[in-house]
Amino acid sequence: MQILVVEDDNRISNFLVKGLMECGYLVTLCKNAEDVLKQYINIEWDLIILDIMLADMDGVQLLQALRYKKVYTPVLMLSALNSVQDKISALDYGADDYLTKPFHFDELISRIRALTRRRQYEQLETPTAELQFGQLYINLEQYKVTLAGEPVELSPREYKLLIYLAENVGKTVTRIQILNAVWGITFENHTNVVDVYISYLRSKIEKGEKYIFTVKGVGYMFKG
Numbered sequence: 001m002q003i004l005v006v007e008d009d010n011r012i013s014n015f016l017v018k019g020l021m022e023c024g025y026l027v028t029l030c031k032n033a034e035d036v037l038k039q040y041i042n043i044e045w046d047l048i049i050l051d052i053m054l055a056d057m058d059g060v061q062l063l064q065a066l067r068y069k070k071v072y073t074p075v076l077m078l079s080a081l082n083s084v085q086d087k088i089s090a091l092d093y094g095a096d097d098y099l100t101k102p103f104h105f106d107e108l109i110s111r112i113r114a115l116t117r118r119r120q121y122e123q124l125e126t127p128t129a130e131l132q133f134g135q136l137y138i139n140l141e142q143y144k145v146t147l148a149g150e151p152v153e154l155s156p157r158e159y160k161l162l163i164y165l166a167e168n169v170g171k172t173v174t175r176i177q178i179l180n181a182v183w184g185i186t187f188e189n190h191t192n193v194v195d196v197y198i199s200y201l202r203s204k205i206e207k208g209e210k211y212i213f214t215v216k217g218v219g220y221m222f223k224g
Helices: 010-022 033-040 059-068 084-092 105-123 156-167 175-183 193-205
Strands: 002-006 026-030 047-051 075-079 097-100 130-133 136-139 144-147 172-174 212-215 219-222
Touching: 002 010, 002 033, 010 026, 026 033, 026 175, 033 059, 047 059, 047 105, 059 075, 059 084, 075 084, 075 105, 084 097, 097 105, 130 156, 136 156, 144 193, 156 175, 156 193, 156 219, 172 175, 175 193, 175 219, 193 212
Parallel strands: 002 026, 002 047, 047 075, 075 097
Antiparallel strands: 130 136, 136 144, 172 219, 212 219
């Protein structure tokens, strides 16, 4: 579960990030609206937790910008404003839920589960047994990869990386998302292992046709 937290209060953001990660969520923290629109708007999030009181642009304005740019990720608004009109305004502008500060963490988790339940059900559907991108063919049942009819020898980690990228075709995935999905690591820790394995994979599957594209400053995108 990939969650983007947009919160500029250090005390609250630390509380949220620590608590959500302890619950098994992969969390990315962003402290201002400008960075959301520049760096994170093209990433496929499962949920955005958005504080309404941000320094550069308030949360409702950011929410409007996201919806205008056709970002339909579920958004949970956090706010110290608790009037009925404040809640109605946020919901009318595209928020999916509204939680007033201070709140119990268990209630936050319950609301997260409710907002993401449909996506979780979709992920339980039986995956496609075969994937094909140009001359690249992946058989998920037999764990085989071929390129122009010739077998491609991949290590288990390279294969897992390829599958993760291919299943997210057309979507930008961050290095942290890749680390979590392929290595089970929930923080970057200044490691370059993702870039190294991307290089390994490129050398094996890109024999004339390019599949893995670098998204500068963010991560990678697989295109078929």
